[in-house]
Amino acid sequence: MRIPTFLLIFLLSAGPLYANCGGSFSTFVAALKAEAIEAGYAPTTVDAFFASARQDQAVLRADRAQGVFQKPFIDFSRRLISQNRIDRGRSNARKYKSVFDRIEAEYGVSRGVLLAFWAFETDYGAVQGDFNTLNALLTLSHDCRRPDLFRPQVFAALELYERDDFSPTRTTGAWAGEIGMVQMLPSDILENGIDGDGDGHVTLKTSAPDALLSGGRMLASLGWRADEPWLQEVVIPSSLDLSQTGTDHTKTVADWAALGVSARQGELAAGDFEASIILPQGHKGPAFIAYPNFNVYFEWNQSFVYVLTAAYFATRLEGATIYDAGNPDPGLPGAQMKELQTKLQGRGHDVGKIDGILGARTRRAVQAEQARLGLPADAWPTAALLSSL
Incomplete structure (x- = not known):
């Protein structure tokens, strides 16, 4: 008898039984297959699931080229938010009113929250990604940057395959393995997937009710406080x-x-x-x-x-006005941001990777140095701060 899903996920999260990362890709896949059989999956199921396994170099290129997140908030938000997206969002709110009413009643997640994710993740389902999901997950699991994040997703996809909710050859999505209109990883689908349209399957690629209800349930499971603002x-x-x-x-x-x-x-x-x-x-x-x-x-x-x-x-x-952009001081371009991160690191601050991205740790270090130097301690890095350091 196969190990129950919840126990399988627990075992996987504890660390690999056979496969690590790197080395020969075919050897890596063979080790994953052995692990799946050890967990209780039928050899014929495992062979069919992994039969088309391929390494995808395009996935690795995408993983290392996320430059859009280097943009500051005003530029980034203006790039992603358009009147067209607002109009389509409000139209979808009317079209799926009963679905959003159910989400708010059951999970307390406001409709604007899910509409925004739906818009940004896939442009309301129009652009869901054309990467083969299994190959993306295998490639990122084999890559040694973040195997612990992606490796369990391979086994979650195997479980969905057994339920006839995943195809190793036809299921496609984002380069990082997310599937469907609101881009959920296989383990999230296993834990939070909902058959919202009553067809007996959780189909996040083609069913808006399935995708939205599943997204609402996932937010609730992550700690969303019902009927509160954000x-x-x-x-x-x-x-x-x-x-x-x-x-x-x-x-x-x-x-x-x-x-x-x-x-x-x-x-x-x-x-x-x-x-x-x-x-x-x-x-x-x-x-x-x-x-x-x-x-x-x-x-x-x-x-x-x-x-x-x-x-x-x-x-x-949900009706808020356009923010007041004000007149902020110019930020630092990528090369200067890396220079700043290097200087901050040299002063003992943990800024993580020197990547030119203003993340949480870099903001924290910037604010600390601004306070030390008597500059406005607002965590926004400027040329004045770089010069002072």
């Missing part, structure tokens, strides 16, 4: 202590209000909510208050600029 544009006073801004620092909404933070549109959320003030391009640019649900976005995608843009777009789809 992000709101605010106005900050000139007297605000900028060193207290950023996702690392929280105060109650009441405390922020007492310091002079106000909503640019409408009212702030309940005073007892913990929240952070986010200044994506410094104190001269847009300002947002991030509520607890904002942190769940990082479970979906770890890019700060993507997360903030998706969260902001969700508010736009």
